[in-house]
Amino acid sequence: MTTRLLTPFLVVVPAILFGLYQIRVKPLLEVGGVWKEVQDIGRELKETCTYVNELKGCEQSSLHEPSGVLFLACTPPASRSQWLPFMGTHNTSVAGTGYIVTYDPSSKKVTKLAANGFNSPRGLSPFGMDVVPSTHNPDEFTIYVVNMRPPFITSARAKKEGPDPSIEVFRYVMGGDSVQHVATWTDEKIVISPNDVVGLPDGKGVWFTNPLPYRTVISNAVVVLLQQKLSSIGFCGVDGCKLAATGLYGINGIARSPFTLNDTFYVAHTFLGGVSLFTRQSDNRLLLDEHIKTESGLDNLMVDSKGAIWAAGIPKVLAIRAHILDPIQTASAPSSVFKITLNIGESSFYGEKYIVQKVLEDDGTKISGITSAVHDASRGRLFMHGVVGESLIVCKTK
16 A cells, blocks of 8 residues: 555544544443542431341332332342343353342331242243232232243353243232232243333233343344444233334333323433433333433432432443352442432523432442332332342431
8 A cells, every 4th residue: 555545544544433432432431430430429318228138139129109018029149140141141050049029118027929820940030020009909919020031941052042031920919928920921022131111000011121132142242332222112911012112222221100191101221321201102102202311321210209210320330240240249339329300490491301319329338239229208218229239228318
């Protein structure tokens, strides 16, 4: 190549690479917390926290606010860290050891619920969960659970082909010590990488996030790095499964407004941060309305009875990954909690529609690796837990 031809090449290629870095790579690194300095926020709140050591490895929680009872989807942390196929661990021999549990903060009672009628040889590997009261009986609930089932193959093939996830549907009566299995919903083309769920009453249907478009780690890694908008939201019901929303990137938790007037759904984003708002259509598809930015990525989220969105933040993505994959939990991970509310102040007239408040941040010393934050607005309790957490953390917000 002559000098005349080489000179433009040396100018154009670095410019293109720099542009790709600025547009694609830098935002991921910033939201992922590569250069972030973790702050000590919510010191007074953290001083009120207590720890329920009986509850371990609970990735998701769901609150029944009228009673104050918390439902949790749990798995022993050592087993959980070895069967996380979308994070690269594929030990099928420890899969299926999870369970659903209730915790009553008033009595401090922990009840592990027996799964009657659930006879799957692959057991329960729970992740996202939603507990929905019946429209006919306030003491009866439908519990929807993401079950990250291993396939009927060896660990070696599971690594190559990925998991065989499903949505399990249970019925529960308040105060009981068991759930009754109702149905298993799965569809190879729709239930791809389910993470979190939002359900309808009486077992009529459930929405779920598919953060990743494939079931194998390598294929998904390419999607994440190239920021391809291949995440989706699915819907399953008694008539089958379908896609409810497509063209998304790096989504995670999903929640629904408790107010039926607007029927808004909230979806968290892990890699680029923020919360997207969707409106339900008559055919159960979801239409994207707007997006709320946050400084870091988010995991699970919920909407309390006062309309505030509470989300577990991920200050440092690489740190929480190391924390989750460490079976003996020697690596801590910074944690944060965001509260997002509608702005009713003067600044709302200048385009600030929402107020994003970081109510808590910790370097992992006191609060490590949380993946869910659930707020009881009636009693002023904040519940936090993590996918491989060693205890449920309960703090007072008032």
